[in-house]
Amino acid sequence: MAPIDSTPAPLRLERSGGTLERRKGVYIAQLRGSYSEMGRQHGELAAAACGDIVPQYVNQLVRKLVAHTLPSVAAPAAALLKAWFQLRNREELGADMREQLAALAAAHGFPSAMAERLFMVPDIFHYLAGRSFAALAPPPSCSAFFAHGGATRDGKLLIARNFDFFGRGVWNANNAFIVMHPRGGRSFCWVGALGVPASGQGFNESGLFVGLHSNFPNDVSTRGVPIFKIVHDILAECATLDEAVARVTVRPRTCGLSLFIVDTRARDAAVVGYSARHAETLRPENEVLVRANHYVTPPMQRFEVGPHPWRANSVGRMRRITELLGERRGALDAGGAPSILSDIVDPFEGRRVLVGNVVAAPHNVQSLVMSPDEDTVWLAHGDLPLCHSERYRGFSVSALLEGDESRYETGDLSGGGQLSETERAALLEYEEAWSSYMDHLDYDRAVFHLRRGAELTPEESVFPRMAGILLLKEKRFSQALPLLLRNAEHEHRDPVNRAEAHVWAGRCLDLMGRRAEALAQYDTASKLDAPPVSAAAARHLEKPFRRMDLFHVMPEFMLGTGLAKY
CATH class of the missing domain: 3.60.60.10 (Penicillin V Acylase; Chain A)
Incomplete structure (x- = not known):
């Protein structure tokens, strides 16, 4: 049986003077005219091809990040952050950009304020990072x-x-070349996703x-030129x-x-x-x-x-x-x-x-x-x-910049x-785990996919480590411990990774009331040349890890570890 080609079929649309094609699975949008006209074209073409899934996803990102730490205030906190940044920086957008965003929003049927706030989501992320809110x-x-x-x-x-x-x-799924031809101006191309300005x-x-x-x-500010x-x-x-x-x-x-x-x-x-x-x-x-x-x-x-x-x-x-x-x-x-x-x-x-x-x-x-x-x-x-x-x-x-479709x-x-095929299959399980955690807040399904990845590639420490940290965060300590001990038994070559593995196991043991075993893990980590983790291990020898300290723990799928205070 021949393999299935998952590449979407070619597509061609025209809306209000703009065109959209899909070639080799990638969208190519050609937008022409004033910024208001180009915003309308972009919005109408995106709405016809993929709806508003991409702008809605970006618009919800701040709420999703907050929900992992403070679920009860996620929606109001995200709304407040986006409204505050828009209020502080709207004038920095300039008339052309405001007109483009308003027209794009109108084509999708949502308020222009939402498009302006979406435009500033990257600024909010990086502002929060600068304020040491790593979880957000x-x-x-x-x-x-x-x-x-x-x-x-x-x-x-x-x-x-x-x-x-x-x-x-x-x-x-919506990768796109979005080519803009402003009237009387220079043509340029965003390499992005359809529907995002x-x-x-x-x-x-x-x-x-x-x-x-x-x-x-x-060195950050709530006011300045947006990214x-x-x-x-x-x-x-x-x-x-x-x-x-x-x-x-x-x-x-x-x-x-x-x-x-x-x-x-x-x-x-x-x-x-x-x-x-x-x-x-x-x-x-x-x-x-x-x-x-x-x-x-x-x-x-x-x-x-x-x-x-x-x-x-x-x-x-x-x-x-x-x-x-x-x-x-x-x-x-x-x-x-x-x-x-x-x-x-x-x-x-x-x-x-x-x-x-x-x-x-x-x-x-x-x-x-x-x-x-x-x-x-x-x-x-x-x-x-x-x-x-x-x-x-x-x-x-x-051809992209000239709009030459031929x-x-x-x-x-x-x-x-x-x-290898096995590694590709294991990495797919990891991606499924991240999606379950990040987009659906489903810890159980994330752990399920991590366990499957561990079965496929037992030599990879990231699967038991991340599954253990997720379960630790959920206060399911008896389930987390075997996974974190397995991570600690792995032959890490990097002293920092080795020290972290012992610290995570020690923290879980502390939370289970098994202080003597926790001390053994901390002692091993404290003797390694692995700052700042070895210094944290030394502090844990004097002061046990407590349940309230879990508030500062954040699973980080992109790095394959947990963020925590050291």
């Missing part, structure tokens, strides 16, 4: 590299990027590419790298982020890592530039906050991409980029792991390779993580091929 913030997200000249085969310029976000079954990456007809990367500084507005202004109004860099820092911002900017015509790039009032600018070295989610200059590092696993994850991804670019220097081409984006070697463990400090994050909703010299952008399509897709679908950059499609790239 996004995990470290996105990895990217730029390479050219001596770093690549034939000197061709390459951009490769993983966009990591929420929305399994929503964002990835902005995204984490895009490019314009002047040869600029922009990608977003989360940062977590405590998506900054990126829009670069794509719509800037033609050179210097113009783009200047645009980022010209006015105060709300939070911390990095913009990965490439000027493909000048064959140059920069990363502008900013907070509300400060910034760092980095340029390529040896013809490459890599970015993850941490600041690299001391003046900006002093603002960084957040749980230690966040920084370790970002450092690990950046280190691994840099290693791979060095190993492939002079030989890398577009066909080799997917294997970097899908890499699963944890540099701290020194081995392959399905989930950990790896480039291929579980929440990878878009994976992209661009070769301006070949006039092609390749976009992965399928289930999460997108970077493990078997194919990256090719599209002509110039030239949209180009050749595809093969995926990285990192996973």
